[in-house]
Amino acid sequence: MSKIEIAKRLYAAAAAEEWDEFAQWIHPEFVIRESAALPYAGSYQGVDGFRQLVRAVFTHFHRLYAEPGHYMEGEDHVAAIVRLHGTGKRSGRAFETSVLELFRFRDGLVVEILPYYWDPQLIHEL
Template identity: 35%
Template sequence: MDMQRYADIRNMVQRIYQLTGTGQWDAVADMLTDDFVILEADSLPYAGTYEGKSALQDLYTRVFAYWEDPALETGDICVGQDHAIVLVKVTATARSSGQRLEMPLTEVFHVRGDKFCGITPYYFDTASIARATGLLPA
């Protein structure tokens, strides 16, 4: 892979985390294709398909309804020609139960040209999220 392409995708990933973390949704939308898609697992309280330029903002709004003080700590970023895989640690407190959760997460960013066309998140343990948020019995 071309080293410039590698650097461009890596910078895009770092930028979108910075923008979403500070709520700069117009700038986030500029980084997404019109057909952008995020698919959240059926076992999560915010399960479903989120589409379009507002998908990340829509998802964040639903997620934050369940969690207080959420934080993402990014780790390694593995970059390919049309994707990036990011190792993440999620920490948050469930609003409904007060349970503190810390979990590894992997996010695959799908890239088309110079924009993101999708994100596929892979949670380590969706059942613990469902229990902490009251979707499953403790």
């Protein structure tokens, strides 16, 4: 199975909150690192850490939709361009932005995700 297909399965499992499925595609040392520029900054490890991140993110949004689009594959990485749109909880404002998520693989599994936001200030304003 390609690394892109694994990234797609990870997105699908997260969207459906199928955590056993999600766990199949992550390395035991999995971590997602959110930038210090974001209100939910930090490193989140494993399935439980990812679920903690989801809860933290949704404290800032009434609705949030993530639509992965274009994928690029390298030797041990996949980059996915993700369209985010929704409504901020504090402002009530609708928004749309883009994120590039860089997946790093080890032993055929996702070991790290690094999200790069186009406009992190926007997230604070919502």
